[in-house]
Amino acid sequence: MNTTDFVKLRSTIRASLTDMAKEDPQYNRVLELMELAAHYHSGTRKDGVTPEFYHQLSILGVAITQHLNLTSPASVYLAILAHDLVEDFPESKAVLQAQFPEVVTYSVRLSKYRDGVEISKKQYFQEMAHCPVASVAKLIDRLHNLSTMTGVFSNEKMLAYAKEVDDYFLPMAKTARKLFPEQKSFYELAKSMLIDQVRMVNFFVPQLMARTKKLVDEPSPGI
Template identity: 35%
Template sequence: MKTQNYTKLKTAIRYWMLGREYHTALKAMEFGLKYHTGLRKDGVMPEFQHQVSQSSFARTLEPHLLYPDETLATIFLHDVVEDCDVDISTIFAEFGDQVGTSVELMTNQVRGVRKPTESYYSEMQFDPIASVAKGCDRIHNHQTMVDVFTPEKIDDYMIETNDHVIPMLKLARKRFTRQEGAYLNIKHVLMTQMELLQALNPVEKSELKLGLAVPLT
């Protein structure tokens, strides 16, 4: 049933993008499908379900996006450098500077070398595409962590969301005011998820302090 839902959602997103003439995103979807051929950590869902689910959520943000085609393309491509060993130069060559830059900003680790967390998020706030795509990515991370990650790892993810992702969204929102609706929507979903996960995932001596991050107001 889960894989059937994935197939239906993937088809629905593809036809919607065709209707919108989002040809960069359509090309990126096919590119991502070529490389993401395995299963997710649950051993059941196709790996590319991560990207398809994010694109479905991003679709609801479309009226608030400055670059909807390129944002969707970045969502489909955001893990190919980090997880599939695709060289970032290939993304620039195939999809242009705007998408290439956004994918590069979202890439946290290249060949075993991880970017410092502070610089990773501080750079992303200046990009109207990567800042939205990262929020969509983190929403789906939260959605799929239970029964896959340990309670401690889930807590670590939420601490990063609270301390880095949400403040990044606030700073990006102040720069890209036409995307305010998208940033507020993403923040609301993330906060709701964290409140629920914290209740379902009690961790002794957790350092997560919801609400102490810079508020998105």
């Protein structure tokens, strides 16, 4: 998904939200949180090159394309922008509580930690499945992670990420689809895209691992 210039992506999303705000002032809150999130996510991603905030913008861009399939798109956009804040920048929680109290619940729910203690995956995904906002944000988050992990994650971690989709993300999407049928179109699309991504990972990564092993096992000429 990292195919659009960062500056262009940011300006395009800002323009879309500005247009939305002309019809509904609640999207001004999304624009405000976008600036705050950019302040915290000021570094680079694990590749050492891509701006860290590209991740949030990419997820937000995908969510905007699903605007009509979401029951509360503004809440989804806010959750996406804040989804890593509390976990990665604990100091941001007080700022969010003061300036964006409506976002704190989503930011905490999207974090794997509760009061500094990591919760079980079962509990985590059950909470996601029972929230029409967090479930959307988390599914698109994993889609972006899967599409950008090549060359950044180890082969083992890429396979583990793919397995998590089968073990947790698809069951979560299925439950959420039943609980929030108004968003059925989104959940069906997310399911299809995740399955496609997992198939590619499970096809190409083992081949890459086999080639790497062969190169290691084969003696160099002259030895």
